[in-house]
Amino acid sequence: PLGHVRTNLFMFEINTDNMAETIQVLCVDDDPQYTDLTQTYLQRQSETFTVDVVNSGSAVLEYLEQQDVECIVSDYEMPQMDGLELLDHVRSIEPDLPFILYTGKGSEEIASQAISQGVTDYIQKRAHTEQYELLANRIRNAVDRHRAKSQVDAERKRFDQLFEQLSQPVVELELPPAETHPHVTRVNSAFETMFDQADASVSATPVDQLDIPLPSALGSSDSTLPAADDFATQTRSYDTGGETRELLLQTATYPDEPRAFIIYTDITDQRRRERQLQRQTNLLARIQSIADVGGWQWDVAHDAGHYTDHLYEIYGAEHSDEITPRRDIAQYYHPDDVEMVLNAFDAAINAGDAYDLEARLDTPGNETTWVRTQGEPRVENGECIELLGAVQDITARKQREQRLERYERFLDQSPDFMLAINEDLTVEYENPPSPKFDWGVDDTDTEPLDVVHPADQSAVLTFINDLSTDDDHTGKIEFRARGTEGEWRWIESHARYIEQEPDSIVLAAMRDITQRKRQQQRETRYRRTLEELQTVTSQLLETESVDRAAEIVVAGIESAFDFDIVGCWLTNPTGNELIPAAISDSGAELLDSYPTYTADSESLSWSVFQQNATTYFDDLSYYDTRANADSPIQSEIIAALGDHGVINVGATTIDAFTPQEVKLLNLWSETVTAAFARIR
Numbered sequence: 233p234l235g236h237v238r239t240n241l242f243m244f245e246i247n248t249d250n251m252a253e254t255i256q257v258l259c260v261d262d263d264p265q266y267t268d269l270t271q272t273y274l275q276r277q278s279e280t281f282t283v284d285v286v287n288s289g290s291a292v293l294e295y296l297e298q299q300d301v302e303c304i305v306s307d308y309e310m311p312q313m314d315g316l317e318l319l320d321h322v323r324s325i326e327p328d329l330p331f332i333l334y335t336g337k338g339s340e341e342i343a344s345q346a347i348s349q350g351v352t353d354y355i356q357k358r359a360h361t362e363q364y365e366l367l368a369n370r371i372r373n374a375v376d377r378h379r380a381k382s383q384v385d386a387e388r389k390r391f392d393q394l395f396e397q398l399s400q401p402v403v404e405l406e407l408p409p410a411e412t413h414p415h416v417t418r419v420n421s422a423f424e425t426m427f428d429q430a431d432a433s434v435s436a437t438p439v440d441q442l443d444i445p446l447p448s449a450l451g452s453s454d455s456t457l458p459a460a461d462d463f464a465t466q467t468r469s470y471d472t473g474g475e476t477r478e479l480l481l482q483t484a485t486y487p488d489e490p491r492a493f494i495i496y497t498d499i500t501d502q503r504r505r506e507r508q509l510q511r512q513t514n515l516l517a518r519i520q521s522i523a524d525v526g527g528w529q530w531d532v533a534h535d536a537g538h539y540t541d542h543l544y545e546i547y548g549a550e551h552s553d554e555i556t557p558r559r560d561i562a563q564y565y566h567p568d569d570v571e572m573v574l575n576a577f578d579a580a581i582n583a584g585d586a587y588d589l590e591a592r593l594d595t596p597g598n599e600t601t602w603v604r605t606q607g608e609p610r611v612e613n614g615e616c617i618e619l620l621g622a623v624q625d626i627t628a629r630k631q632r633e634q635r636l637e638r639y640e641r642f643l644d645q646s647p648d649f650m651l652a653i654n655e656d657l658t659v660e661y662e663n664p665p666s667p668k669f670d671w672g673v674d675d676t677d678t679e680p681l682d683v684v685h686p687a688d689q690s691a692v693l694t695f696i697n698d699l700s701t702d703d704d705h706t707g708k709i710e711f712r713a714r715g716t717e718g719e720w721r722w723i724e725s726h727a728r729y730i731e732q733e734p735d736s737i738v739l740a741a742m743r744d745i746t747q748r749k750r751q752q753q754r755e756t757r758y759r760r761t762l763e764e765l766q767t768v769t770s771q772l773l774e775t776e777s778v779d780r781a782a783e784i785v786v787a788g789i790e791s792a793f794d795f796d797i798v799g800c801w802l803t804n805p806t807g808n809e810l811i812p813a814a815i816s817d818s819g820a821e822l823l824d825s826y827p828t829y830t831a832d833s834e835s836l837s838w839s840v841f842q843q844n845a846t847t848y849f850d851d852l853s854y855y856d857t858r859a860n861a862d863s864p865i866q867s868e869i870i871a872a873l874g875d876h877g878v879i880n881v882g883a884t885t886i887d888a889f890t891p892q893e894v895k896l897l898n899l900w901s902e903t904v905t906a907a908f909a910r911i912r
Contacts, residue, residue, distance in 0.1 A: 245265060245500065248712065253280070254280050254281075254282050254427060255278075255280050255281050255282065255303065255371065255372065255375050256282050256284075256299075256300060256301050256303075257274060257281055257282065257283045257284070257301070257302065257303050257304075257371060258283075258284050258285075258286065258292065258295060258301045258303070258304050258305070259274075259283060259284070259285045259286075259304075259305045259306075260285070260286050260287065260288070260289065260291070260292050260304065260305070260306045260307065260310070260318070261285075261287065261306075261307040261310070262287055262288065262307065262309075262310040263307075264285075264287055264309060267285035267286075267287065268285065269282070270285070270305065270334075270364070270367075271283040271284075271285050273361065273364035274364060274367065274368055274371070275370035276364075277364060277365060277369060277736070278372070280372075281368070281371070281622050284299075284301075287311060288310065288311075288313065288689070289306075289310060289312065289313030289314075289315075289317065289318035289321070290312065290313060292304065292306070292318060292321075293321055293322075293777075294323075296322070296326070301329070302329075302375045302378065302379075302774050303329075303331075303332065303352075303371050303374055303375050303378075304318075304322060304328065304329065304330070304331045304332070305332045305334045305367070305371065306318055306319070306331065306332070306333055306334065306335075307333035307334065307335050307840065308333055308337055308342060309335065309337045311437050311519065315333050315335060315346075316333075316342070316345060316349060316778040317349055319331055319346065319349050319350070321335070321351060323349070323350050327350075328378060328381065328382075329376050329378070330352040330353075330371070330374035330375055330377075331350075331351055331352050332351070332352055332353045332354070332355060332367070332370060332371065332374065333346050333351050333353070333354045333355070333788075334355050334357065334367060335355075335356065335357060336356065336357035336557040337898065341757070344398045347860060350390075352374045353370045353374055355367060355370060356447070357649060366810065375557070379380035382777075388487075395418075395420055396420050396421060397420075398420055398422060398495075399422055400422055400495055400496060400497050401419070401420065401422040401423035401426045401427065401495070401496040402419065402420045402422070402423060402493055402494065402495050402496070403416055403418075403419045403423055403434075403439075403444075403494050403496075404417045404418045404419070404491060404493045404813045405417060405439060405491060405492045405493065405494070406490065406491055406749070406868070407485070407490040407491060407492055408490075413439060413440045414438070414439050414492065415436055415438045415439065416434045416435055416437050416439065417434065417435065417436075417439055417441075417491065418431060418435065419431050419434060419435075423496070426496065426498075426710045427443075427444050428474070429442070429443075429444075429742060436496050438670070442534065444470075445468035445469075445470050445479060445481065445496075446468075446481075447464060447466045447468075447481045447483045447494065448466065458567075464482070464483045464531065465480065465481070465482050465483075466480075466481045466483075466501070467479065467480055468481055477498055477500045478498070478499055478500045479496050479497065479498060479499065480496070480498075480499045480504060480717070481494055481495070481496060482494065482495040482497070483495075484485040490827070492554060494698075506620050508538070510764075511529055511531075511538055514529070514620075514906075521789060525542065525622045525623060525624040526540050526541075526542040526543025526544070526545065526546045526547075526622070526623045526624075527539075527540045527542075527543060527617065527620070527621065527622050527623075528540070528543055528555075528557070528620075528621045528622075528623070529619070529620055529621075530555075530557050530618065530619040530621075531618055532581055532616055532617055532618060532619065533617055533799065533810040536555075537555040537557065538555065539551075539575070545622055545844070546593070546601075546603065546623055546625050547560070547564045547593065548564075548593075548595060549564065557577060557619075558574060558577065561573050561574055561577060563594075564593055564594060564705075565591055565592070565593055565594060566591065566592035566593060566594045566600075567594065568592070569591040572589065573589060573591055573605060576589055576607065577607060577619075580607045580608075580616065580619055581616045581619065582608045582616070584609045584611045584616050584884050586606075586607060586608045586609060587605075587607050588601070588604070588605075588606045589604070589605050589606075590602060590604055590605075590630075590650055591603060591605055592627065599662060601625065601626075601627050602625070602626050602627045602629075602630040603624060603625055603626060604621075604622075604624040604626050605621065605622075605624075606621055606622045606624075607619050607620070607621040607622045608620050608621065616776070649662060649740070649741075649742050649743075650662070650739065650740065650741055651739075651740045651742055652737045652738070652739055652740075653696070653737060653738040653740065654735055654737055660737060668715050668721065668744060669683065669713055669715060669716060669721075670683070670716055675874075681693065683713045683714050684711055684712070684713055684714075685712035685713065685714070685720055687712075688712050690709035691709065691711065692711050693708065695709045695727070696705060696727075696738055696854060699727055699728065699729040699738055700728075700729045700736075700738070702729070705728070705729075706726060706727070706728045707726070707727055708724070708725070708727075709724075709725050710722060710723065710724050710725075710745065711723055711725070711728070721744055721746040722745045722746045722748075722749040723742055723743065723744060724742075724743050724745045725740045725741065725742050725743075725747065726740070726741045727739065727740035727741070744757050750842070752772060754774065758892075761792045761793060761896065764788065764791050764792035765788065765792050765896075765900050765903075767788075767901050768784060768785070768787075768788030768791075768792065769900075769907075771788070772784055772785070772903070772907040773907065773910075774906065775911065776911055777911070778802065778813070778908070778911055779813060779814070781907060781908060781911060782800040782802060782813035782814035783814045785800050785814065785879060786798045786799065786800050786814040786816050786879075787816075788816065789879070789881060789897070790816055793881075793893060793896075795881050795883075796816055796817075796818035796819075796881075797818050797819045797822060797865065797882040797883060797884075798815070798816040798819055798879070798880070798881050799814065799815045799816065799826070799879070799880045799882075800814045800815075800877065800878075800879050800880075801813060801829065801837060801877045801878050801880065802873075802876055802877035802908070803841075803875065803876060803877050803878075807875065808830060808831065809828055809829070809830050810828065810829040810830070810837055810838060810841060810877055810878060811828050812826035812827070812828070813877070819882070822863070822864055822882075822884075823863075827859055827860065829841070829859065833859070834856075834857040834858075835857065835858065835859035836849060836855060836857060836858050836859070836868070836870060837859065837870055837878050839857065840870040840871075840872050840878055841872060841877065841878050843872070844872045844874060844896070845871050845872055845900060846866075846869070846870065846897070846898040847869075847870050847872045847896045848868075848869050848870075848889060849867060849868045849870070850867050850886065850887040850889075851866065851867060851886045851887065852865060852866055852867060852868060853866070864884050865882035865883065865884060866883065866884055866885055866886045866888075867882070867885065867886050867887055867888045867889065868880060868882045868883070869881040869889055869893075869894055869897055870882065871881075871897055871898055871904075872905075873901060873904055873905045874908075874909070876905060876909065876912060877908075878909040879897075879901060879904065
């Protein structure tokens with residue numbers, strides 16, 4: 233229960249279900265046509281808006297006496313009572329009620345005066361309908377903030393009411409001026425029980441005179457307490473009558489008073505579960521760069537380990553509390569592959585050798601399941617103390633490779649088309665005619681070499697000449713040729729020199745392998761990216777410096793993805809700013825200065841950070857909330873790093889990133905998040 237109160241009251245984790253309720257809006261303008269138009273467009277913007285209209289400030293005050301309203305939208309220039317005068321009256325009745333000045337007669341002077349009088353927002357009317365979308369957003373944001381504040385106030389009242397009923401020990405402190413120790417104002421009954429100190433005996437006592445564990449922020453008179461919207465957490469050991477217990481101390485200050493409180497939670501029994509959870513977290517952080525894998529961890533010293541849920545799925549096995557890797561290898565792998573995998577596992581433990589193998593699983597039925605199994609030892613003082621591993625189901629890839637091999641063997645016997653080339657290098661015969669290439673059959677002005685890519689012509693000519701020296705030899709060559717559409721396509725040719733009368737020929741079986749080449753190139757790029765990300769992940773796990781980690785992240789993305797506009801923004805200690813930590817050279821050339829993002833100024837980076845969801849902006853011109861509208865960056869991936877910050881990857885062209893690049897960067901950002909969580 234206390235954790236719930238703490239979260240809602242001091243971490244401002246507001247119940248957003250209320251945010252979707254109907255919003256009651258009151259519009260006031262001396263021009264009825266304008267109020268009617270505003271009412272119509274606002275209600276068209278969202279079904280959650282209920283909009284009433286009046287035509288004078290006095291009508292607003294009468295309305296407030298009879299009905300509730302959540303936001304007032306007021307014109308400035310009105311007879312009898314202008315918008316600022318109305319604002320004064322409203323503030324005397326409802327100090328916190330959202331009030332938006334929506335006027336076509338605005339000026340900097342009016343805006344400044346409105347702000348000084350406590351206006352919620354100030355918007356100038358524009359001659360286009362898009363203004364109503366902006367107005368609707370401002371109304372919704374203002375009401376959401378007002379509701380959130382009301383909820384916080386209610387939770388604060390509830391906290392005071394529940395103080396004595398809380399099951400965890402709590403002590404409330406008065407915070408005197410600097411150079412004076414805080415003293416106790418009250419404790420609850422759970423505190424009296426745990427520490428055997430009654431409320432009456434400890435009230436008004438300076439905390440440094442109490443025999444209780446204290447957070448470091450209260451250890452001396454000049455220590456710094458957490459901010460009002462923060463919650464400092466520390467652990468302390470405490471001897472309770474011969475038994476040492478581990479306590480979690482949570483310290484927070486009240487937002488509006490010089491007071492603080494400390495919550496004590498006995499977490500002795502939870503620590504064992506936390507260590508197990510930490511092992512799982514470390515495991516998952518190391519294998520995030522590999523998609524669709526099962527992971528495992530083996531603590532060599534303690535003969536204990538962990539399998540992820542997906543590994544059990546790959547093995548086709550039920551979850552078990554008893555984990556023994558050598559036994560499971562013998563049980564789940566194909567008999568012909570067991571020895572290979574066991575030898576690799578033993579070598580990892582005994583010699584610290586990492587392994588990466590492809591093997592089969594002994595699955596029920598006649599289907600073969602292929603896996604890629606990896607193991608990486610963690611060695612300290614020359615001994616392996618832990619093994620981390622991943623098992624990836626590669627059956628589909630293996631089946632594709634096998635089908636490709638069968639297809640290639642078939643094509644060896646049944647080529648797509650045949651060419652007969654004379655000794656003067658003209659094409660005498662083609663069967664069947666290929667719609668993709670024009671080899672100049674019966675065209676004495678065209679030679680096959682004219683169609684071949686200039687970089688491959690020499691190799692093709694040498695290939696043909698070599699064939700003519702051995703009429704028993706069938707040769708193979710791959711080269712590029714110009715297609716009928718002018719594009720370069722890859723060809724695989726099996727050719728043989730045939731000596732005959734009156735003219736000898738080279739008979740070549742030709743097949744288009746463009747798609748295969750492209751697939752090989754994609755797989756090569758993907759494997760290289762994964763390998764480089766694994767290398768960067770290892771560097772992240774080794775560093776203890778936040779700044780160095782940010783530099784590693786930026787350099788790693790440049791290298792692995794070939795992205796050159798990269799930046800890493802990290803949160804400041806209070807979590808209310810995103811500060812640039814590392815920028816790539818190309819990124820630095822584009823930016824005159826490196827912005828700091830906050831909740832007070834609109835930016836896509838802060839929005840992604842708050843939502844903790846990696847987002848791809850394929851065309852930044854569509855986003856009015858971007859921080860710098862004049863930036864040459866036209867598309868951007870912003871990867872969220874949890875509570876630690878964001879990674880920005882930009883491009884100077886629209887829609888510059890593929891879905892696979894976005895997915896892989898998002899996946900790797902989880903590894904980066906775990907790395908920062910370890911060292912920050």
